[in-house]
Amino acid sequence: MEAKPAQPYWNPYVAGFGLGLVLLTAFVVMGRGLGASGAFASTITAGLNAVAPGHVAANPAYAEYLKEGTTPLKDWLVFEVLGVFVGGFLSGLLAHRVTRTVEKGPRISTRNRLIFAFIGGALMGIGAKLARGCTSGQALTGGALLNAGSWGFMIMVFVGAYAFAYVMRRQWT
Amino acid sequence: MMAPFFKFGFFGDNLGLVVAFLVGIGFGFFLERAGFGSARKLAAQFYLTDLRVFKVMFTAIVTAMLGVYYLSVLGVMDLSLVYLTPTFLAPQMVGGLVLGVGFVVGGYCPGTACVGVATGRIDALVLFLGIFAGIVGFNEFYPMVSGFYNATEMGQLTLPQVTGLPYGLLVFAVVLMALGGFVGAEWVEKRMAARKAEG
Numbered sequence: 001m002e003a004k005p006a007q008p009y010w011n012p013y014v015a016g017f018g019l020g021l022v023l024l025t026a027f028v029v030m031g032r033g034l035g036a037s038g039a040f041a042s043t044i045t046a047g048l049n050a051v052a053p054g055h056v057a058a059n060p061a062y063a064e065y066l067k068e069g070t071t072p073l074k075d076w077l078v079f080e081v082l083g084v085f086v087g088g089f090l091s092g093l094l095a096h097r098v099t100r101t102v103e104k105g106p107r108i109s110t111r112n113r114l115i116f117a118f119i120g121g122a123l124m125g126i127g128a129k130l131a132r133g134c135t136s137g138q139a140l141t142g143g144a145l146l147n148a149g150s151w152g153f154m155i156m157v158f159v160g161a162y163a164f165a166y167v168m169r170r171q172w173t
Numbered sequence: 174m175m176a177p178f179f180k181f182g183f184f185g186d187n188l189g190l191v192v193a194f195l196v197g198i199g200f201g202f203f204l205e206r207a208g209f210g211s212a213r214k215l216a217a218q219f220y221l222t223d224l225r226v227f228k229v230m231f232t233a234i235v236t237a238m239l240g241v242y243y244l245s246v247l248g249v250m251d252l253s254l255v256y257l258t259p260t261f262l263a264p265q266m267v268g269g270l271v272l273g274v275g276f277v278v279g280g281y282c283p284g285t286a287c288v289g290v291a292t293g294r295i296d297a298l299v300l301f302l303g304i305f306a307g308i309v310g311f312n313e314f315y316p317m318v319s320g321f322y323n324a325t326e327m328g329q330l331t332l333p334q335v336t337g338l339p340y341g342l343l344v345f346a347v348v349l350m351a352l353g354g355f356v357g358a359e360w361v362e363k364r365m366a367a368r369k370a371e372g
Contacts, residue, residue: 010215012228013209013355019229020236022199027241029192031177032256034200036284040304043313047329061315079190081287083197084204084255088224088288091205100293103212103280117212117296121286121303124308125273128283129311131268132258132320135282136200138265140230142258144237146343148330149260160273168277172216 033141037128039081212280
């Protein structure tokens with residue numbers, strides 16, 4: 001727990017510029033962009049492959065994350081997401097924002113907020129699998145490359161969220 | 174041409190993983206600085222009280238887009254070597270819709286949930302478990318959905334190819350659209366603040 005008050009967040013345009021430079025660095029150095037959901041899929045495949053390798057090999061949705069002669073965890077996105085944890089923690093620590101808390105509006109109980117968090121996460125997992133990427137891999141990365149499918153995806157993310165915002169208003173406002 | 178460095182063989186896979194970790198640190202740092210470790214800050218986008226999700230995302234997209242464009246025009250970077258996720262339009266649009274609903278229900282997306290977990294948010298940790306459940310559920314039912322998942326395959330497809338317009342013109346159009354969006358976002362935030370002040 002931090003005794004010092006949390007510092008204000010950065011100006012969004014400054015933070016966005018920094019984020020854009022990180023993305024550009026990934027393009028220039030590696031020839032690929034950022035991502036997150038792929039790391040989740042690799043981690044699941046590695047875990048399941050340790051206990052039920054036959055089940056993993058028989059299903060192409062898992063098998064595409066298998067690697068010849070090594071673990072699915074030895075993967076670019078897995079290492080990148082480990083970095084996201086470290087970078088997020090460092091930033092939060094320096095700004096006194098690391099706190100054990102539940103983010104929610106004033107009109108919802110903690111229990112219900114956590115139930116919605118789980119349901120929202122499950123929808124995220126399904127959506128990211130269908131779309132072959134999430135907000136990082138499709139919207140941000142594909143958006144900057146003017147990838148056609150990524151722009152279709154990004155528009156629909158905003159459509160889905162705004163269409164459902166009224167239903168979820170008690171959770172946030 | 175010398176970029177992307179990795180594709181020109183300047184270093185191998187293992188050093189690539191080190192680069193991944195360092196890039197990830199930068200990614201996580203700026204996400205947290207933007208306020209994206211907080212579900213309330215993220216959800217505010219959809220209630221129009223704080224439009225930083227739009228502002229941060231489009232500033233980042235414009236920055237990286239202009240960088241990639243000018244590096245390729247100057248002949249420094251071979252854009253054809255940058256990985257482009259193939260387009261499967263229908264499943265990607267439906268996936269976006271599902272993920273968008275999940276965003277306002279859960280309050281984070283997969284990347285920002287990592288930052289939420291790193292800064293102690295319990296709801297982000299629970300959302301994490303939900304993502305795992307969603308992916309396992311999708312994979313277990315994959316044989317039933319594989320038809321739709323592989324529908325409308327269009328290969329690697331960019332907006333210049335779709336529209337037939339020059340790459341530079343579309344880059345310019347996206348910059349204009351983002352600037353217009355920023356002006357609109359500032360206006361909406363001011364109006365919402367004024368409405369709140371009036372009660």
